[in-house]
Amino acid sequence: MSNIETVVIVGAGQAGASAILELRGNKYEGKIILIGDETHLPYERPPLSKDVILKPSDTKIEILSQEKLTELGVETIRGNGVQKIDATAKTVELQNGDVVAYDKLLLATGGAARRLPNFDALGKHVYTLRNLEDSQALVPVLQKGQRIILIGGGVIGLELASSARYKECDVTVIEMGPMVMGRSSPRVLSEFLLAQQQLAGVDVRLSTSIADCKLDGEEVVVTLANGEELRADAVVYGIGIVPNAQLAVEAGLDVDFAIKVNENCQTSNADIYAAGDVATQLRADGEFRRVETWENANLQAGIFARHIMNVEHPVANPAWFWTDQLNINYQFVGDMAASEWQVRGEINPELREQSSFVLFGVTDGVIVGGITVNAAKEMRHLKKLISKNAPFEADKYLDLSQDLRKLVK
């Protein structure tokens, strides 16, 4: 039994929804109040760049229905976000002035699209993607023959490029860095991702910066640093997020761009926790790191719930995420900065969606990272190998006649 009467969760997104399930799953019987600034019930964001655009009417993204929330005994407040935390009184104040008291508070406020003010100033034909309305707004924009410029060759940019090509748009991706998905993928995979986009007809400009943008009638004109002018019907930019940490800053919590939390997801105030995209967590190596993935939001929600219920955390798995582009499923686990990458199978970009291979990330002879490309069933074996600090043995792991499942004991 816990003596905590009320848990308030701010942010009805992935981490917020997951925290509810984890609290009830860990036998928390007190009151849970979920406060969201969106009018929706919690929903999944990964489909926003994919199925919500491609198959809007058959895509279900809700994480918890109203019936489920009622069954779990959760009080929900929607469309009325928190504007202030009073950490001394242990209350939060909502946009409409209502005040809600908590014993434990979870900040699961996610992030907002990082803005490009010169593009925003154009006032029309410019889009970003973070929430359901953003995604729905893109449906009529991404239509056959439309010229779309995507700024940012990260996960969101490439997923949108893929969706836009399915819709037969004419797509250009502008990336400042020398690689696509340069923050989250090793070079060998980045080259494959780039080749897939190019084979699908996307014009990818790497190491390219933008000097200017303006409207010319209904066209957006983007001038590159080399003076070249690109014209488009719409521009979508995805250049990262800014954590929604303002509430924490104003409440005097320790914030360094994101809300700093310890291994238990506790902030510098012992009754306030943070989880998901808004949190930067102390890791075993003594560094703080923020992870923007679906899995991390769920994981940290679980850490929070178990900590307030005095339940020990299970040993953490290596970090995992995925992306789906041009009918190819990519999954990533562990350290993407491994010093070398070894290929099991064939990397042949021309095979396109028929491609299927596995990459082993190796540092000092040990498997520290892994990537599957249309080979999702091998992912759990990679996770095990990384968890065990398994030494890399090329003759075993690169031999396709050997079953990975049998090699991982």
Ligand SMILES: Cc1cc2nc3c(=O)[nH]c(=O)nc-3n(C[C@H](O)[C@H](O)[C@H](O)COP(=O)(O)OP(=O)(O)OC[C@H]3O[C@@H](n4cnc5c(N)ncnc54)[C@H](O)[C@@H]3O)c2cc1C
């Ligand atoms: C388009 C897109 C595609 C993605 N694809 C993938 C993918 O393929 N794989 C993957 O691993 N990850 C993917 N992600 C990332 C993943 O969805 C996020 O990491 C995850 O949603 C983070 O969960 P969160 O709860 O921290 O934040 P969110 O899910 O963003 O939820 C935060 C909620 O808090 C609300 N909020 C903010 N401030 C307040 C306030 N003051 N009061 C009340 N409510 C507030 C926000 O409006 C939002 O509803 C994708 C994200 C996007 C946007």
